[in-house]
Amino acid sequence: MLGSDLHKQLSADHEVVGMDKEEIDIVCADDCKKAVAEVNPAIVINAAAFTDVDGCEAQRDACFAVNAEAVKNICLACRDRDIKIIHFSTDYVFDGKAQSPYREQDVCNPINVYGESKLAGELYLQSLSDNYLLIRTSWLYGVNGKNFVRTILERAKAKRFIHDTMARAGARRQTHSSTLSVVDDQLGSPTYTKDLAAAVELLISQNHKGIFHVTNRGHCSWYEFAVRILKEAGVDNVEVKPIKTSQMPRPAMRPAYSVLSMQKFISLTGKAPQPWQLALQDYLKNINAIN
Ligand SMILES: NC(=O)c1ccc[n+]([C@@H]2O[C@H](COP(=O)([O-])OP(=O)(O)OC[C@H]3O[C@@H](n4cnc5c(N)ncnc54)[C@H](OP(=O)(O)O)[C@@H]3O)[C@@H](O)[C@H]2O)c1
Numbered sequence: 001m002l003g004s005d006l007h008k009q010l011s012a013d014h015e016v017v018g019m020d021k022e023e024i025d026i027v028c029a030d031d032c033k034k035a036v037a038e039v040n041p042a043i044v045i046n047a048a049a050f051t052d053v054d055g056c057e058a059q060r061d062a063c064f065a066v067n068a069e070a071v072k073n074i075c076l077a078c079r080d081r082d083i084k085i086i087h088f089s090t091d092y093v094f095d096g097k098a099q100s101p102y103r104e105q106d107v108c109n110p111i112n113v114y115g116e117s118k119l120a121g122e123l124y125l126q127s128l129s130d131n132y133l134l135i136r137t138s139w140l141y142g143v144n145g146k147n148f149v150r151t152i153l154e155r156a157k158a159k160r161f162i163h164d165t166m167a168r169a170g171a172r173r174q175t176h177s178s179t180l181s182v183v184d185d186q187l188g189s190p191t192y193t194k195d196l197a198a199a200v201e202l203l204i205s206q207n208h209k210g211i212f213h214v215t216n217r218g219h220c221s222w223y224e225f226a227v228r229i230l231k232e233a234g235v236d237n238v239e240v241k242p243i244k245t246s247q248m249p250r251p252a253m254r255p256a257y258s259v260l261s262m263q264k265f266i267s268l269t270g271k272a273p274q275p276w277q278l279a280l281q282d283y284l285k286n287i288n289a290i291n
Pocket of ligand 1: 025047050066
């Protein structure tokens with residue numbers, strides 16, 4: 001999802017060599033060395049990850065292999081060459097107990113395996129490279145890939161289909177047939193991968209290094225996000241019901257509050273990404289999802 005938007009964004013002014021899993025398995029140290037030697041890049045950007053947060057709980061080793069050990073492989077492949085590494089991490093490295101946006105230097109304390117593995121990847125990067133950009137982001141959605149916005153639109157479409165079919169069949173009881181339940185006690189910042197890719201290009205052009213938090217501006221709960229998605233898409237016959245996380249148990253725990261502070265990015269770059277509501281409108285237009 002992010003990788004393809006980065007490729008598109010950066011290709012305008014840079015020579016970009018995109019590689020997917022068929023061309024490079026980042027878990028394989030030799031693949032990483034070979035790719036770096038062949039391409040001889042100025043910058044290596046790692047947008048690959050094991051991103052199935054619930055799947056990580058059951059597949060801890062596979063998750064650590066991609067999110068942590070592979071970062072070591074990339075760092076070692078770039079060692080002794082003048083290569084900048086750009087790597088992505090997550091709001092899930094924090095425990096979600098804060099009440100104000102997390103800053104780059106705040107203490108990490110992940111509460112699920114995905115967060116632990118991403119933090120381990122961060123630590124490899126910080127200890128094995130002195131020329132890196134570590135970008136923590138959150139709640140991504142983009143044109144290429146499975147994401148919350150698409151899921152809500154698909155679920156709403158399915159609910160409407162059931163509702164309309166029942167109505168046509170004259171069913172008397174249609175209770176809940178057009179209601180979606182979404183958690184209202186997890187707060188974060190939805191982020192459009194196209195805006196994140198533009199922010200990455202800005203950080204590159206200004207030659208920044210170190211840790212940066214980058215998201216669209218503002219925050220909401222998943223429930224508020226779902227309501228806004230359906231409103232912007234013009235879906236008015238599906239109701240969204242707020243529920244608590246405890247009513248929808250999942251294998252991985254989620255931080256209750258994972259808003260990342262954009263203060264450092266804004267003060268050092270002089271630019272601010274657009275608010276999440278405007279980014280959502282852009283995205284829905286791009287995927288032709290507005291009724
Ligand atoms: N999605 C979010 O909400 C979110 C939030 C915060 C941070 N992030 C971080 O942002 C970055 C980009 O996330 P995303 O959502 O764009 O990810 P994504 O859509 O899941 O893409 C990850 C890609 O990595 C590939 N990959 C997995 N294992 C690999 C391996 N061993 N070698 C090479 N490629 C491999 C996957 O290929 P296959 O599909 O073929 O396995 C997939 O194409 C990641 O670092 C992620 O942790 C994501």
